[in-house]
Amino acid sequence: MNLQKINEIKRVTYFRKRDLKNGLKLDSNEMVSDWNKSIYRKIHNSIKNYEITSYPKDNYLDLKKKIAKNLGIRINNFLITSGADGAIKEFFTINSYQKKQRKVLILGESYGMYRIYLKIFNYDVKEINYLKDVKKNTFCKLDKFEFYKNIKKNHIIALVNPNHLSNYDFTLKEIKTLLKKFPNKKFLIDEAYFGYGCFSLVSHVKNFKNLFIARSFSKHFGLASIRLGCLIAHKDTILPYLNTSQPYITNIYSSKIAEFFLDNYQLIKKKLKREIEGREYLIKLINKNLKNLNIHSSNSMSIFIKFDKKKKET
Numbered sequence: 001m002n003l004q005k006i007n008e009i010k011r012v013t014y015f016r017k018r019d020l021k022n023g024l025k026l027d028s029n030e031m032v033s034d035w036n037k038s039i040y041r042k043i044h045n046s047i048k049n050y051e052i053t054s055y056p057k058d059n060y061l062d063l064k065k066k067i068a069k070n071l072g073i074r075i076n077n078f079l080i081t082s083g084a085d086g087a088i089k090e091f092f093t094i095n096s097y098q099k100k101q102r103k104v105l106i107l108g109e110s111y112g113m114y115r116i117y118l119k120i121f122n123y124d125v126k127e128i129n130y131l132k133d134v135k136k137n138t139f140c141k142l143d144k145f146e147f148y149k150n151i152k153k154n155h156i157i158a159l160v161n162p163n164h165l166s167n168y169d170f171t172l173k174e175i176k177t178l179l180k181k182f183p184n185k186k187f188l189i190d191e192a193y194f195g196y197g198c199f200s201l202v203s204h205v206k207n208f209k210n211l212f213i214a215r216s217f218s219k220h221f222g223l224a225s226i227r228l229g230c231l232i233a234h235k236d237t238i239l240p241y242l243n244t245s246q247p248y249i250t251n252i253y254s255s256k257i258a259e260f261f262l263d264n265y266q267l268i269k270k271k272l273k274r275e276i277e278g279r280e281y282l283i284k285l286i287n288k289n290l291k292n293l294n295i296h297s298s299n300s301m302s303i304f305i306k307f308d309k310k311k312k313e314t
């Protein structure tokens with residue numbers, strides 16, 4: 001770790017003048033509307049006084065059991081983290097101790113914190129870009145030729161699945177083939193946007209020791225401020241993460257809010273359904289009213305519009 005280089009990293013903090021009371025949140029992939037206030041009142045009233053003054057009971061065992069049940073895994077398959085962000089950072093921190101495994105393949109246009117963490121730990125990064133040619137029908141498609149050309153040279157492969165550009169770049173079968181073919185490479189799959197697009201790999205952690213998955217409560221559950229997520233892996237390969245973690249990673253409020261929504265998961269299913277309907281409605285509306293625009297929907301969480309500079313109407 002080079003402190004001089006770390007000092008040079010420019011971190012951006014957003015101080016946005018957003019009217020969160022009356023406005024719509026459309027700029028950070030957060031839940032657009034809010035959960036009913038009565039839910040929080042109920043949760044708050046359920047917290048006992050002694051639960052605030054004492055250390056967390058059984059180190060959040062109830063929360064862990066509920067997460068495990070929701071994901072269909074065991075409690076020894078995951079580490080609770082501060083959002084998917086925490087999972088990504090934990091993953092690159094632990095792997096930074098492997099002196100010879102320094103090469104990482106990431107997807108272009110990925111979440112900005114990848115570059116920061118990779119820089120902090122001095123990884124050697126290769127970014128695979130997305131193509132942009134509408135006429136060749138490659139707009140928002142990953143340059144898979146480049147990916148396969150580079151995979152052998154890298155030790156860690158970080159994919160975002162679903163991702164905002166293409167939804168997914170590899171089928172489940174393709175990812176399983178990669179996991180089998182390269183057992184010594186580690187695959188980090190960022191599933192922060194699970195629920196909006198494609199399949200999940202969570203059920204496969206028991207079969208592949210080289211598979212690591214980041215999950216989040218921010219998007220799928222619409223609870224960005226509780227800062228909860230997890231890093232999921234095979235019980236043997238998650239062990240170093242569990243053994244080096246802080247004893248108490250979250251707090252009573254976040255854990256109780258997460259537990260409530262895990263107990264009432266039908267609320268989350270309804271929310272996702274509404275959001276997906278909203279996405280489809282918006283696409284239809286744009287297609288109907290603005291016919292000269294090239295619109296790309298990945299059936300995930302973003303819609304892309306390619307503006308034609310030459311056309312005045314756009």
Ligand SMILES: Cc1ncc(COP(=O)(O)O)c(C=O)c1O
Pocket residue numbers: 028029082083084085086110111160190192215216217218224228229
């Ligand atoms: C692809 C991706 N991964 C991870 C994250 C971090 O999410 P969290 O709020 O769970 O830390 C984000 C946040 O926007 C993201 O876009």
